[in-house]
Amino acid sequence: MTKYKRLVAAGLTMFSAVALAACSNSNNSDVKSGYKPSVKMAETYQNPNKSSSTYNDGTLKVAEFSSSPFAGMSTASLQSKSDDIDVYSPGSVSLFKTNAKDEIVDGGLANLRLDKKAKVATITLRPDAKWSNGDKVVAKDVEYSYEIIASPESTSQHYSDNWGAIKGMKEFHTGKAKTISGITMPKGPNGRVVEIHYTKFAPALKFGGNSFMWSSLDPSKYFKDIPIAKLGASDQVRKHPIFIGPYKLAKQVTGESTSWVPNKYYYGKKPQIKHITIQVVSPNNFTSSLRAKQYDFSISGGVSSEYPQIKKLKDYQVVGTLGTSFNYLAFNLGHYDTKKQENVSDKNAKMANPNLRKAMMYALDIGALRKKFNNGLAWQPNSLISPYYKQYHNDKSPRYTYNLKKANELLDKAGYKKKGKWRVQPNGKPLKINFGAMTGTPASEAQENYYLQQWRKVGLDANFTGGRPMESNKFYANLTKPKQNTMDVFEGGFGVASEPTPTGIFGRGAAFNIGHFVSAKNDQLLNNMNNDKSWNDKYRQKQFKDWQTYMQEQAAYVPTSMSISWTPVNTRVKGYDARPSATEFWSSLSLTNSKPE
Secondary structure, X not given: OOOOOOEEOOXXXXXXXXXOOXXXXXXXXXXXXXXXXXXXXXXXXXXXXXXXXXXXXXXXXXXXXXXXXXXXXXXXXXXXXXXXXXXXXXXXXXXXXXXXXXXXEOOOOEEEEEEOOOOEEEXXXXXXXXXXXXXXXXXXXXXXXXXXXXXXXXXXXXXXHHHHHEOOHHHHHOOOOOOOOOEEOOOOOOOOEEEEEEOOOXXXXXXXXXXXXXXXXXXXXXXXXXXXXXXXXXHHHHOOOXXXXXXXXXXXXXXXXXXXXXXXXXXXXXXXXXXXXEEEEOHHHHHHHHHOOOOOEEOOOOOHHHHHHHXXXXXXXXXXXXXXXXXXXXXXXXXXXOOOOEEEXXXXXXXXXXXXXXXXXXXXXXXXXXXXXXXXXXXXXXXXXXXXXXOOOOOOOOOOOOOHHHHHHHHHHOOOXXXXXXXXXXXXXXXXXXXXXXXXXXXXHHHHHHHHHHHXXXXXXXEXXXXXXXXXXXXXXXXXXXXXXXXXXXXXXXXXXXXXXXXHHHOOOOOOOOOOOOOHHHHHHHHHOOOHHHHOHHHHHHHHHHHHHHHHHHOOEEEEEEEEEEEEEEOOEXXXXXXXXXXXXXXXXXXXXXXOO
């Protein structure tokens, strides 16, 4: 099970629905200020006192806590939300195996060889790999994923600027070429070898989940008669998908649940449990469903506001690791040019003035939110790169701390003068700010109302888009349009791959750059992270750290929460491993009782 996802997240960290009291920043430690986590927990649960038995013939019951139905997008190349990744994860597998340092090593679905001098990456598939319908995994399955993602007709959001380092990729992506010249199959489409030829060879290629090489593949034979533009709506993706991982899909109720049985064609460690069900459950029922022993663990993670109750449950062990995902507030600064396949920032956009954006952030006491409501599991970040990436995280980047006086001063200086109760634009026209938010628990909505309350305190006429938070599928359908003017500021979340290069989210050509922030400085810093000089890691670290400081100063995307990735695990489960290196996650699980204890 991969713990790293580059995507628009399906929801936000949940908060307790109680009144927020502002706190000062006079605390003498980052923990007390909500700037660091205070909770530590085990990364594995091996259940040493029990041995596996015939209970593996039973059913592992897994919860996906979400306020909305999952969309039902089964293939990684087209997935953009975490709940789809979660509910199909028993059948999914990464192309490469990685070690504890996230470096690609031999022994996975494919091995990788990098020729820095020739700028060629060679992918060699293992000979015994098959899809769950018995089809052999072939070179075309690897190449076809690049076609799906890069096609100008595709609905995929995974294309980013870094893919342009592959020869012929830009031409294919813009419709000037019908094939990707830099991806070749020396032994033919039905062979096992794929070569990727680059114009720029990046150090990121050494790591799994990097933004220069796709880490999954698609069944080209199974999809062969479907136009890429219609692939996301096809029965092969939505109703009858096939997989390459340890389990195959036995049944699904779209939006509600998936059920799994072992995939007899799986090349790796044979799965021990005979049945798995993953059920969508409202986050409001997080604690009650576990108390009732309805689920063995949560694939979507824990609800931090419920942690005090959860840690007291005697039949569950809390397991977790430092997370890489984050929640954020972002501003709509432009649009996506579908002809050029790139984002465009509009200097006349309503939220274009950086002092307006900074003022809105200084009006919020994010640290107080994390400290008061997240029980030591989450914190207010100071950058868009998690401290999980020890070498690349900048712990000295500036953090937006609560300062209403500064917020008002910034607005006055930028020309947003008060005219009656509300401030107006520098040109004298009314300023109405539409805030896009998703439905969730009463707790998460309390946070959203707090945002509005604080923005109004500094004279900004801010209201929910449509008058209230939106269902998440509707929210993202609106937000991911090439151009939208219904949300001026919005909240969301991104999962991040095990290689932290952020071009796939924040690059000029990134479809996930849904705030449309673009600048020459951003282009330069992102490019520097993987240029020829960046093979010197000290240089590379500096580019990452400079970029983090720059993004905080621009306040186009401001991180509001990072957290420990955790879940309660029922004590009948054996072999649960939350570490990124646990590449045989599902196959390693076994059961020691017939039902959750």
